[in-house]
Amino acid sequence: MVSPKRELRKVGLTVTMSRIKVLDVLASAQTESRHLRAEEIYKCLMSTGDSMSVGTIYRVLAQLEMAGLVVRHNFDTGQARYELAGDDRHDHMVCMDSGEIIEFRDQQIIEQQKRIAKEQGYELVDYRLVLFVRKDIRTEKSVGGI
Amino acid sequence: MVSPKRELRKVGLTVTMSRIKVLDVLASAQTESRHLRAEEIYKCLMSTGDSMSVGTIYRVLAQLEMAGLVVRHNFDTGQARYELAGDDRHDHMVCMDSGEIIEFRDQQIIEQQKRIAKEQGYELVDYRLVLFVRKDIRTEKSVGGI
DNA sequence: ATGATTGCAAAACATTTGCATTCTA
DNA sequence: TAGAATGCAAATGTTTTGCAATCAT
Numbered sequence: 001m002v003s004p005k006r007e008l009r010k011v012g013l014t015v016t017m018s019r020i021k022v023l024d025v026l027a028s029a030q031t032e033s034r035h036l037r038a039e040e041i042y043k044c045l046m047s048t049g050d051s052m053s054v055g056t057i058y059r060v061l062a063q064l065e066m067a068g069l070v071v072r073h074n075f076d077t078g079q080a081r082y083e084l085a086g087d088d089r090h091d092h093m094v095c096m097d098s099g100e101i102i103e104f105r106d107q108q109i110i111e112q113q114k115r116i117a118k119e120q121g122y123e124l125v126d127y128r129l130v131l132f133v134r135k136d137i138r139t140e141k142s143v144g145g146i
Numbered sequence: 147m148v149s150p151k152r153e154l155r156k157v158g159l160t161v162t163m164s165r166i167k168v169l170d171v172l173a174s175a176q177t178e179s180r181h182l183r184a185e186e187i188y189k190c191l192m193s194t195g196d197s198m199s200v201g202t203i204y205r206v207l208a209q210l211e212m213a214g215l216v217v218r219h220n221f222d223t224g225q226a227r228y229e230l231a232g233d234d235r236h237d238h239m240v241c242m243d244s245g246e247i248i249e250f251r252d253q254q255i256i257e258q259q260k261r262i263a264k265e266q267g268y269e270l271v272d273y274r275l276v277l278f279v280r281k282d283i284r285t286e287k288s289v290g291g292i
Numbered sequence: 293a294t295g296a297t298t299g300c301a302a303a304a305c306a307t308t309t310g311c312a313t314t315c316t317a
Numbered sequence: 318t319a320g321a322a323t324g325c326a327a328a329t330g331t332t333t334t335g336c337a338a339t340c341a342t
Contacts, residue, residue: 014341016297038332053299058332060297074220079331093263096271104266109258113277116252117239122279125242129275131259133268160316162322184306199324204307206322225306 011067021050022060026070026084035073035081035092035101075101075130093131102133157213167196168206172216172230181219181227181238181247221247221276239277248279 004023008015025044029036036044038057045052061082064070073081075094090103109129117124150169154161171190175182182190184203191198207228210216219227221240236249255275263270 014296016341018298039330051299053301054331055300055333056298059334062333093266093268095268102266102268104262106258106262109255109262112252112255112258113275116250116255117277117279118282120239120248120250120279121282122239122241122248122277123282124277125280126278127276128278129259130273131263131268131270132272132274133263133266134271136264136267136269160321162316164323197324199326200306201308201325202323205309208308 007069011069013063013067018052018056018060019064021045021052022057022064023069023084026082030084030086033101033103035075035083037079037081039079041082074128091129091131093133096132096134153215157215159209159213164198164202164206165210167191167198168203168210169215169230172228176230179247179249181221181229183225183227185225187228220274237275237277239279242278242280 004020004027005015007023008019013019022041022045025041026036029044038054038061041061042052042054042057045057061070061072065072065082069085070082071085073083073092075081075092088105090105091109093102093104094100095102110124110127113127114124150166150173151161153169154165159165168187168191171187172182175190184200184207187207188198188200188203191203207216207218211218211228215231216228217231219229219238221227221238234251236251237255239248239250240246241248256273259273260270
């Protein structure tokens with residue numbers, strides 16, 4: 001994210017402190033590959049003295065998501081997690097032991113999905129893919145009995 | 147599902163009216179390839195005169211899920227949807243126009259995922275895959291700019 | 293100035309839980 | 318009969334929203 005202000009203008013949103021602050025928090029979290037919940041963004045802002053109401057955070061996130069600047073995830077059942085949308089579309093794997101979230105990109109899997117959709121007479125518009133993984137200890141295991 | 151009672155005993159759950167009724171509703175919904183929300187199960191039971199508290203429905207669904215008799219999905223952000231667990235592991239695509247949910251099975255995509263996990267030094271334990279699709283009208287479109 | 297944005301608190305919503313009652317084995 | 322399951326309602330946790338005050342252009 002070059003400049004929050006520029007990004008906001010580019011997508012037709014007015015430049016406000018709230019939006020800039022939320023983008024800043026997400027940007028700094030991104031360098032650590034973190035995916036934040038609204039509550040975490042709120043606490044993060046509070047800790048730096050930037051107060052903002054939770055309601056506003058949700059509103060800002062919704063607007064940024066609609067504008068395509070932010071992506072919302074639902075890894076687990078529970079709270080949504082947010083991250084900056086980059087040029088690089090990627091998916092996630094979640095380590096079931098450590099809770100660590102690993103990002104990955106794989107063109108092949110997207111092609112497969114397009115193929116599957118087409119086989120049913122549909123066109124792929126979007127998808128959600130999350131892999132639940134464990135450190136590879138050379139154990140032969142299958143998924144869902146397959 | 148051969149017999150709800152037998153299934154319940156098999157997984158070590160006592161046979162109660164609530165559990166049987168919920169399994170029945172899910173079984174009849176399954177023939178229409180429906181994935182029900184707790185609220186829908188509740189209404190379905192009410193409409194046939196079988197009253198059951200919402201709290202119980204959630205408790206029963208949680209138990210059935212832990213026992214492996216039921217699978218919980220989170221297609222959209224919002225309420226969870228439940229379906230009977232069958233022997234056949236399958237994934238879903240959601241039509242963005244009609245809201246229709248199509249089930250599909252594809253071994254190739256699972257192999258791809260195993261490969262991706264392994265490339266990162268992990269072992270695939272489970273995954274969530276949902277394709278968002280639209281009736282194929284021969285429009286060339288790409289996903290996420292890819 | 294004016295329309296969009298925000299704070300605040302209440303509302304909405306799905307889901308969970310405590311406790312007394314009822315049911316299963 | 319004992320222990321598990323249920324109804325009911327209150328509690329929870331996340332997210333949304335109405336309205337008056339404030340801000341961006």
